[in-house]
Amino acid sequence: xxxxxxxxxxxxxxxxxxxxxxxxxxxxxxxxxxxxxxxxxxxxxxxxxxxxxxxxxxxxxxxxxxxxxxxxxxxxxxxxxxxxxxxxxxxxxxxxxxxxxxxxxxxxxxx
Amino acid sequence: xxxxxxxxxxxxxxxxxxxxxxxxxxxxxxxxxxxxxxxxxxxxxxxxxxxxxxxxxxxxxxxxxxxxxxxxxxxxxxxxxxxxxxxxxxxxxxxxxxxxxxxxxxxxxxxxxxxxxxxxxxxxxxxxxxxxxxxxxxxxxxxxxxxxxxxxxxxxxxxxxxxxxxxxxxxxxxxxxxxxxxxxxxxxxxxxxxxxxxxxxxxxxxxxxxxxxxxxxxxxxxxxxxxxxxxxxxxxxxxxxxxxxxxxxxxxxxxxxxxxxxxxxxxxxxxxxxxxxxxxxxxxxxxxxxxxxxxxxxxxxxxxxxxxxxxxxxxxxxxxxxxxxxxxxxxxxxxxxxxxxxxxxxxxxxxxxxxxxxxxxxxxxxxxxxxxxxxxxxxxxxxxxxxxxxxxxxxxxxxxxxxxxxxxxxxxxxxxxxxxxxxxxxxxxxxxxxxxxxxxxxxxxxxxxxxxxxxxxxxxxxxxxxxxxxxxxxxxxxxxxxxxxxxxxxxxxxxxxxxxxxxxxxxxxxxxxxxxxxxxxxxxxxxxxxxxxxxxxxxxxxxxxxxxxxxxxxxxxxxxxxxxxxxxxxxxxxxxxxxxxxxxxxxxxxxxxxxxxx
Numbered sequence: 228x229x230x231x232x233x234x235x236x237x238x239x240x241x242x243x244x245x246x247x248x249x250x251x252x253x254x255x256x257x258x259x260x261x262x263x264x265x266x267x268x269x270x271x272x273x274x275x276x277x278x279x280x281x282x283x284x285x286x287x288x289x290x291x292x293x294x295x296x297x298x299x300x301x302x303x304x305x306x307x308x309x310x311x312x313x314x315x316x317x318x319x320x321x322x323x324x325x326x327x328x329x330x331x332x333x334x335x336x337x338x
Numbered sequence: 339x340x341x342x343x344x345x346x347x348x349x350x351x352x353x354x355x356x357x358x359x360x361x362x363x364x365x366x367x368x369x370x371x372x373x374x375x376x377x378x379x380x381x382x383x384x385x386x387x388x389x390x391x392x393x394x395x396x397x398x399x400x401x402x403x404x405x406x407x408x409x410x411x412x413x414x415x416x417x418x419x420x421x422x423x424x425x426x427x428x429x430x431x432x433x434x435x436x437x438x439x440x441x442x443x444x445x446x447x448x449x450x451x452x453x454x455x456x457x458x459x460x461x462x463x464x465x466x467x468x469x470x471x472x473x474x475x476x477x478x479x480x481x482x483x484x485x486x487x488x489x490x491x492x493x494x495x496x497x498x499x500x501x502x503x504x505x506x507x508x509x510x511x512x513x514x515x516x517x518x519x520x521x522x523x524x525x526x527x528x529x530x531x532x533x534x535x536x537x538x539x540x541x542x543x544x545x546x547x548x549x550x551x552x553x554x555x556x557x558x559x560x561x562x563x564x565x566x567x568x569x570x571x572x573x574x575x576x577x578x579x580x581x582x583x584x585x586x587x588x589x590x591x592x593x594x595x596x597x598x599x600x601x602x603x604x605x606x607x608x609x610x611x612x613x614x615x616x617x618x619x620x621x622x623x624x625x626x627x628x629x630x631x632x633x634x635x636x637x638x639x640x641x642x643x644x645x646x647x648x649x650x651x652x653x654x655x656x657x658x659x660x661x662x663x664x665x666x667x668x669x670x671x672x673x674x675x676x677x678x679x680x681x682x683x684x685x686x687x688x689x690x691x692x693x694x695x696x697x698x699x700x701x702x703x704x705x706x707x708x709x710x711x712x713x714x715x716x717x718x719x720x721x722x723x724x725x726x727x728x729x730x731x732x733x734x735x736x737x738x739x740x741x742x743x744x745x746x747x748x749x750x751x752x753x754x755x756x757x758x759x760x761x762x763x764x765x766x767x768x769x770x771x772x773x774x775x776x777x778x779x780x781x782x783x784x785x786x787x788x789x790x791x792x793x794x795x796x797x798x799x800x801x802x803x804x805x806x807x808x809x810x811x812x813x814x815x816x817x818x819x820x821x822x823x824x825x826x827x828x829x830x831x832x833x834x835x836x837x838x839x840x841x842x843x844x845x846x847x848x849x850x851x852x853x854x855x856x857x858x859x860x861x862x863x864x865x866x867x868x869x870x871x872x873x874x875x876x877x878x879x880x881x882x883x884x885x886x887x888x889x890x891x892x893x894x895x896x897x898x899x900x901x902x903x904x905x906x907x908x909x910x911x912x913x914x915x916x917x918x919x920x921x922x923x924x925x926x927x928x929x930x931x932x933x934x935x936x
Contacts, residue, residue, distance in 0.1 A: 249911075250746060250747070278870075279870075279872075281745075281860075281864070281912075282743070282745035282746070282791070282793070282833075282860070283745050283746050285745070285791075285833075285836065286745060286789070286791065286836070289836055289837065290786075293837070310872065316829070316830045317811060317813060317830045317831075318793070318811040318830055318831075318832065318833050318836065319811065319830040319831055319832045319837075319840075320830075321830070322830070323837055
């Protein structure tokens with residue numbers, strides 16, 4: 228599991244996750260995700276390369292996202308594969324963090 | 339066999355090893371010449387080899403094509419590593435560009451340096467490759483000292499009687515390894531042997547404490563007496579030198595040692611004249627080196643000997659000392675492994691108790707409900723798991739059926755399953771399920787550091803087949819009715835303990851006779867084959883649909899088999915829980931009642 232970030236327009240930070248977001252994957256990104264959540268205001272979490280998400284992986288996304296929300300920021304999830312999207316939706320995550328498959332729409336939602 | 343010194347060196351051209359004699363006995367001219375100088379090479383996994391310095395200049399490096407007289411087939415060695423050449427003062431060593439540098443007795447050489455008998459040459463910074471320079475000039479000096487200080491120093495080379503005695507001592511020491519004596523007395527005897535061989539005044543075994551600092555574990559005097567660990571004061575400077583150099587340090591005369599050592603407090607105050615320190619390492623096995631990242635050798639301890647007199651050790655003495663310390667390293671390592679093993683056993687026992695408790699918390703005798711049949715199985719992927727299920731009766735005549743899956747697995751998740759079960763059993767006191775869910779959600783969110791949440795499915799079945807349920811992020815149970823499988827619900831719901839503002843609602847359906855419900859944890863649909871394909875909901879539905887006529891036990895084992903066959907030997911990566919519920923026909927229920935009343 229790897230995590231990298233890049234800056235986008237309008238103060239948006241794009242977080243690229245790559246790999247399996249299982250227990251080990253979650254442990255690998257948690258610290259960095261929390262640091263991001265403490266500083267970034269607009270997070271676009273790019274899930275295109277996440278092939279699997281388990282319940283600990285859900286936490287790695289939702290807990291930092293809620294921290295961003297508390298500070299008045301916004302978070303969107305971008306383009307999860309069907310398996311990952313199903314898991315996110317089964318836990319109603321999409322009701323708290325919107326999911327987009329079009330980059331333009333994801334960026335627009337953050338503005 | 340573990341050794342006391344890193345040996346990761348492979349050399350070619352073993353025919354260069356000479357006749358195996360370690361030190362020439364013939365007297366030598368004033369300046370060391372090629373014919374009378376040798377290099378002792380530590381060979382990987384083999385006894386040390388002695389190579390004559392056959393011509394000058396003498397080149398050492400990787401591969402023989404580069405004109406190296408001593409080719410060392412090791413990636414750590416540069417092709418042009420070292421040259422030894424003749425200068426008026428004797429033989430001089432020069433760095434020809436070895437990566438990491440060349441060290442003589444722990445000091446990196448920049449320009450040429452005259453080699454003296456017994457000099458330890460380390461090739462590269464990592465200490466994996468060592469040479470010892472031997473010249474008969476050195477042995478000549480030994481002979482002089484022997485003449486001036488009889489009885490205080492080692493035997494003359496070639497004194498076969500004395501050598502035999504020493505080998506006997508070594509054999510005795512070796513046999514200690516297999517003895518049943520307490521560790522303390524094994525080390526005491528080993529130290530006594532080391533003292534006898536080196537004729538030292540004192541011998542000590544040092545072991546690292548929790549912080550890694552070497553502490554005296556045992557100290558012995560030359561009359562086989564124990565010395566107080568607090569009162570002995572080994573030279574920390576020499577010990578540090580040995581640990582830093584990663585190799586044995588032998589100071590036959592401390593007045594010839596470097597200034598740091600000469601002026602060390604312990605040396606001055608105790609009139610120490612000679613000292614030997616052999617650091618004891620636990621070396622990774624050969625196959626470890628090949629299969630894992632090269633790890634730092636673990637320092638197990640050190641063997642320390644000192645004396646108020648100078649000493650002179652023959653090559654054989656050194657070999658015996660090395661062999662002795664190899665034994666000590668072995669014993670220390672075994673003792674350490676034994677301690678770890680005991681600790682592991684203790685933890686295993688604790689885990690096994692946890693497992694017994696968790697299994698005992700799962701309801702037993704599940705078939706005994708009059709209006710439905712039920713069977714359940716919980717198979718954690720570790721000793722204990724984060725899944726659990728429960729079945730219990732409420733005072734209003736309904737029966738509660740519950741499956742829960744705490745995020746993560748193992749002991750941490752298992753602790754929380756017990757807590758969930760306790761909280762949910764409160765429903766037998768007439769508390770609304772939705773209220774219990776909301777309470778638990780707040781409880782978990784307020785204690786965010788617990789770092790876990792849970793998915794749950796909670797159902798209440800009444801004798802007329804009304805099935806009321808509350809869900810919390812759990813995959814929908816499957817319903818098998820008239821030969822078709824459907825999901826009880828679609829869409830999501832919040833798990834317990836992930837989102838503070840989550841709310842929960844109750845739904846209900848009417849069960850028909852012979853309706854079969856399959857409750858499962860995500861470990862079932864997320865079981866993987868060797869290519870990381872998931873078992874998935876479709877395969878589960880397919881496995882389930884064949885079981886209209888089967889008994890619940892057959893259904894359960896059929897689904898288990900399907901998952902197992904799919905995984906095909908892949909290690910189970912998550913807890914698996916299955917719970918099957920079949921609403922009974924009216925007639926069956928009467929039958930059951932009759933059965934129960936007889």
